[in-house]
Amino acid sequence: MLMRVLKGVVGLLLLVQASTAVAALSIEIIGAGEHQIPVAIAPFGGDARLAQTINEVVAGDLQRSGLFRLVDTAGKSPHEIAEVSYPDWQARGAEALAIGTVTAQANSRIEAKFRLLDVVKQTELAGQAVSASGDQARAVGHRIADLIYEKLTGDKGVFSTRIAYVNRQGQKYRLIVADSDGYNEHVVLERNQPIMSPAWSPDGSHLAYVSFETGHAVVYMQSLYTKQRMAVADFRGSNSAPAWSPDGKQLAVVLTRDGSSQIYLINPDGSGARRVTLSGTINTEPNFSPDGKFLLFTSDRGGSPQIYRIPVEGGQAQRITFGAGNNFSPRHSPDGKSFVFAHLGNGRFYIATQDFQTGQMSLLTEGGWEKKPSFAPNGRIILFASEGRGRGILATVSSDGRVKQHMYTQSGDAREPVWGPNL
Amino acid sequence: MKKLVISVVLVNLLVACASEKPKGTAAAPISTGSKSVATAPQSAPSTAPAQLTQDDPLKNPEKFPLLAKRSVYYPLDSSVVQDADKPIVEAHAKYLSERPDRKTRLEGNCDERGSNEYNLALGQRRADGVMKMLELGGAKASQIESVSYGEEKPKSSGHDEAAWAQNRRTDLIYAR
Numbered sequence: 001m002l003m004r005v006l007k008g009v010v011g012l013l014l015l016v017q018a019s020t021a022v023a024a025l026s027i028e029i030i031g032a033g034e035h036q037i038p039v040a041i042a043p044f045g046g047d048a049r050l051a052q053t054i055n056e057v058v059a060g061d062l063q064r065s066g067l068f069r070l071v072d073t074a075g076k077s078p079h080e081i082a083e084v085s086y087p088d089w090q091a092r093g094a095e096a097l098a099i100g101t102v103t104a105q106a107n108s109r110i111e112a113k114f115r116l117l118d119v120v121k122q123t124e125l126a127g128q129a130v131s132a133s134g135d136q137a138r139a140v141g142h143r144i145a146d147l148i149y150e151k152l153t154g155d156k157g158v159f160s161t162r163i164a165y166v167n168r169q170g171q172k173y174r175l176i177v178a179d180s181d182g183y184n185e186h187v188v189l190e191r192n193q194p195i196m197s198p199a200w201s202p203d204g205s206h207l208a209y210v211s212f213e214t215g216h217a218v219v220y221m222q223s224l225y226t227k228q229r230m231a232v233a234d235f236r237g238s239n240s241a242p243a244w245s246p247d248g249k250q251l252a253v254v255l256t257r258d259g260s261s262q263i264y265l266i267n268p269d270g271s272g273a274r275r276v277t278l279s280g281t282i283n284t285e286p287n288f289s290p291d292g293k294f295l296l297f298t299s300d301r302g303g304s305p306q307i308y309r310i311p312v313e314g315g316q317a318q319r320i321t322f323g324a325g326n327n328f329s330p331r332h333s334p335d336g337k338s339f340v341f342a343h344l345g346n347g348r349f350y351i352a353t354q355d356f357q358t359g360q361m362s363l364l365t366e367g368g369w370e371k372k373p374s375f376a377p378n379g380r381i382i383l384f385a386s387e388g389r390g391r392g393i394l395a396t397v398s399s400d401g402r403v404k405q406h407m408y409t410q411s412g413d414a415r416e417p418v419w420g421p422n423l
Numbered sequence: 424m425k426k427l428v429i430s431v432v433l434v435n436l437l438v439a440c441a442s443e444k445p446k447g448t449a450a451a452p453i454s455t456g457s458k459s460v461a462t463a464p465q466s467a468p469s470t471a472p473a474q475l476t477q478d479d480p481l482k483n484p485e486k487f488p489l490l491a492k493r494s495v496y497y498p499l500d501s502s503v504v505q506d507a508d509k510p511i512v513e514a515h516a517k518y519l520s521e522r523p524d525r526k527t528r529l530e531g532n533c534d535e536r537g538s539n540e541y542n543l544a545l546g547q548r549r550a551d552g553v554m555k556m557l558e559l560g561g562a563k564a565s566q567i568e569s570v571s572y573g574e575e576k577p578k579s580s581g582h583d584e585a586a587w588a589q590n591r592r593t594d595l596i597y598a599r
Contacts, residue, residue, distance in 0.1 A: 194572065194576065196543075216571075236568075237569065241543075256544070261544035283544075284541055285541065305500075305537065329541075344536065
């Protein structure tokens, strides 16, 4: 009984702590990977406050991926290889163990030394020293989590990447950049008119987006470092749907200056607009293939919104989604072998992928109000807009559909998310 | 005096348009202007002249109910102005052609069943469709601006047909 009460108190304390942390998003995980790798993260030594932050970030990242099961450390906290008793960790079922220390340096930097150990083979899998400025403890945690993820799954981690999305609260629209876990959010732009369709430059230095601040849709480009921005496309009608070419040298945009919505290529400085699509119907949401040769886009030229593909330099567009329902917002997978899109069927929006080779469509979600998917740079996770508790929220699903995650903003509707590149 | 006569005819015409309940395939009043005048209700001439000099028809919803309507509505994924709403657009076209000093802004809107970007395109097509009708009816291109908000500014926030029907529309907005 006493134990139960104590547990309740501890739980309550954790809850209080969680709600006072600077979390813009609270996260809910649904489902798990088929095979979860059991990993133990020993509490780091050194500076207690920094160590706690880093441990929390590493554990949170690994858990959210759905690919790991965190093994209870039972109060043990080795910091050096010499202090590790492998049989203890084997007995707990851990396959890997992370140990380390973090210290605050005199020059207001922090340094973390970390090792990943194979508990079964009793060998070191990785060892690294990560250094960062004093306020970047979470970034250090993400780096360590990326390394663990990469060593144990063979895929590159994406915990150090960032996401962009729009938060709408009443008449206020804020374009936000945040870490992949929703923390550390920065307001890039705040307006009393809609903002939509943020798009990362391939090097992560700029965002292109659509703002209605002058009374109609205009494509802007803004540096995330200098905050400087300029209008890329401001013709009559609507200017929208910016997409960067993989080399960052041009953008695809949608303009209505010549009548209906058509896809154009345009230089980042706004010069040299040249038309790609020629049909008199709606053509929008262009997305470059990783090799830069093709565009996927949404068009209603066949009578209903479907996904098409066209060579970047123009030519014949080819329809690639068929069957019942409508399809929107295509994006290539990082390996170029498939694409993700929003499927509208029986009045519900689903996140779906389709393989280019087989033409096979797979629904990854149960459906609801799910839109605007984008791949993480490693192709393993898809970020999209959904709804929960009556609000617009961000959600992720693993590309195999097994692990889902909901991220709740503190207030307002989260919309238009897009995953940023590796930096 | 000549001006006044023309105005009276215009008023008659507009009242006539208003008096014709839009039927499923109502003939467009503008193209059948003379007929409309002929069937104008008797009550119109007695009250109209007093209003002529000071009143902007836009501000007289009693007399110009079609001009008082500033929205046209669409079925799902359509950008064709419905027959029932055509008289509204035609009345505004007539008004703009008679009042070259006035400008209108067309704002296309959509329900949420589509991607934001697709809906932005669809809303623009809706607004542009109304723009073309206004121009055919005598308004000048310089009097009209057409924009789209897609699904970004819903009038009704529900997730049902009643809400969606409200959101699939083009608004005609006149500067004050």
